[in-house]
Amino acid sequence: MRRALRAIGVIVGSLVVLVLLLLAWGGQAVRDFPWMPSSYEAKEYCSCRWTSGRDDAFCDAFVHQTVVPTQGRTVDEAGRAVTARALWVSTTARWAGEREGCVLVR
Amino acid sequence: MASVLTLLLACSTPVEIVPQAAVVLTPGVPWNVPAREPIGAELAIADAEASGLDPEALAAFDAYAFSTREPDPERKFQRTNAIVILRHGRVVYERYARGTTPTTPLLTWSVSKSFGATVVGAAVHEGLVDVNQPACKTLPAMCSDGREHVRLTDLLQMSSGLDWQETYETSPVFSSVMAMLYTRGAPDMAAYVASKPLVASPGTRWVYSSGDSNVVSAALKAPLGDRYASYPFTAVAEPIGMSTLRYERDGSGTFVASSYVYASARDVARWGQLVLDDGVWNGRRLLAEGWVRYLTTLAPAFHTTPVDLEHHMANPGAQWYVNVGDPSRNLEKPWPMLPDDAFGASGHWGKAMWIIPSWDMVVVRLGDDRRYGCSWDVEPDCEPDPTLPLYAKHRLLGLLAAAVRPHEPPAPPVPEQEDAP
CATH class of the missing domain: 1.20.5 (Single alpha-helices involved in coiled-coils or other helix-helix interfaces)
Structure with missing residues (x-):
């Protein structure tokens, strides 16, 4: 024993x-690591919409993540900002101008 | 485990610095740059067949490149967004798909690195920076623990010696590039990269690093001062009519040269034409003499770096890739179907530009491929499954090579006689 x-x-x-x-x-x-999926989605969705000028359906498919499930996305069309949530963390990316495109903000 | 040991060793023993030869910019390029008609706000269009492209073979190239299956919600197949081919500075082929237009600014991922290095060439031309200067000269974060020995050329040639793990979706937790773009590094990417320990003497070990590209980008801030935020536009994009350029910055305002250049395929091709023409646009020199030769010269550290399977055909120049191989180590040329003088820019998800001087050609292919067919980089001479429309670089280039016939550039323009007063 x-x-x-x-x-x-x-x-x-x-x-x-x-x-x-x-x-x-x-x-x-x-x-x-927990910040990564939401940051990726916020930044790349923002850039897809307002840097590249694509529509929501295109960009939704473009940023879709297969490994980590996301928990929703809030899009401020007028302010050109997007907040994504994944792994219980939220991250925001904002369009800064035509030449500047999007940038992550905390 | 090897990386743990490297890291532990790096913490305990300072790296012994091996002095490196200075880069000397030698004017000219090792190919003929023909005199051209000026390129205007609209690119000229020329007939493909009359420009030496076989119509049948070009049709096969077109059918393969756009063998997209839609809808494709699982992103399983080849997803070409745009292809533009210039020959003699004129559009001889272009096609768009998936909602892309000739003016859509497209994400280019690591093709951005080659643009970033092009912009450095403009700053060198103005005498604002020298590739031999240490990054520390203008970026204090690079001034400690051996990092002060890292020169701009070491960074441009991806041989800074800074510790780096360049993995993407395959190993996101320990990926330096994912942390740089999306977590710890996002507020100030160059500061994040500069916080990495020096694990090899600068200039002696080639490691693909998105981090190195952004340190160079940040090192331009002090020399350019107030001009920094507009410099890529005023020094390169505007003079060549690259009006769709969008260039994203990190939280500290540093251009993300590693990843975030966006431009239409036509505008990427314009930039390619500038590089093909040795940095001269419509008679005006934009890049330093010898800069294009420097970009397309194999990085010295590549010869002394043991090659792994993943990178055994990389052939790095300075943020560009060349097509020379390494006969002394039995390394194949990366694009054996292209002439030896071909070079290019390459990014994630099937984004690429090839410049082929002996064909007087620029080829831009911007895709969004999340899965590739087999790659000669890891499986020489393999062929992708013909029943699946997957993107395979060598397949695309093979079909292109089959279409290209030798073709002399049109006669140089005769300068117009000015009317007598």
Whole structure:
């Protein structure tokens, strides 16, 4: 019994060390990742609509993501801004002008 | 695991800097630039057959390039948006699909890098920057921990030595480029790239890096000052009539040279024509003497970098790609169906421009392909499944090459005699 507990302790301890190592290695990237799908969708939808001048149906298909499901998109047609939501995070991109196109805003 | 070890080593041991030879810009290009009729606000159109394109073979090229299947909600098939071919500076073929018009500004992804490097050539022409200067000279973020040795040419030749992971959808979590464009890097992309540790001596290791392109873009801010925000337009786009150019910037106002140049296919072709003509447009020099030769000279670090399968045919110049191969290492030319003097710009999702001096031709193909047919880059001599209309670069170029016949440029224009007063 004692030996079994010790074995479990070693395994659990090793896993904890492994997870800590992984976080230390990729921590920043892992912490940042939730922003990526919404940022991608906000920026590329904005650019598709107002930098490239395409319509909503075209741009909806253009930015469609297959891996991470998105949780909706708010489009401010008059202000030329778009807010996308994915992984419980929202990101906004805004059209800055004809030559400048779109840029992510936080 | 290898990258973890590299990173750990990078943190503990400073990189030993190996001095690199200075770049000397040598005027002229290694091809003949014929005298041309001036190119106006509207591109001239010429008959394809009369310009040396075989009609039957061109029809086969056209049928393949536009073998789009619509509707295509899963984005499974070839999705060509636009193709424009110029020969002798005139449109000999163009076609658009998927709602694209001759004036739609199209996303170009990494074709942007080659435009960014073209703009640098204008700044060099004005004497505002020198490719041999360290990026640190005008960008303080590049002034520490060995980064002060990184020159603009090292960045343009994607051999800065900064740590970088260029992966896209395949590994988004640990991708440096995704973080630069969409998360940590978005407010100031050059600052994000400059925060990466130096893991190789600048100029000795070639690694495809979108980060390097944006550091160059930011390094132009100080030398250009108030002109920065308008410079790509006033120095390059406006003089050549590239009126559909849209050039997006990051949160700090730096042009995203790695990814966010938009222009119509016709306007991309205009820019290609400028480069084919050695940086001279209608008799006016816009880019430094020798700049086009520099862009299309193989990056020195490529010769000393072990090639992996993914990049074994990359043939990098300075933000452009050439067609020379590396016989000493048994590396094939990337486009064996094109003449040796062909070079090009290349981006994600099937966006590309090829410039073929010995054909006096510029070819622009802007697609939105999310899946490709097989690629000679990773599977030499493979052929894509003919029953699936998937885009394969070598297939498109093979069909193009089959259509092109030798053709002399039209006789140079005779200068008009001025009327006697």
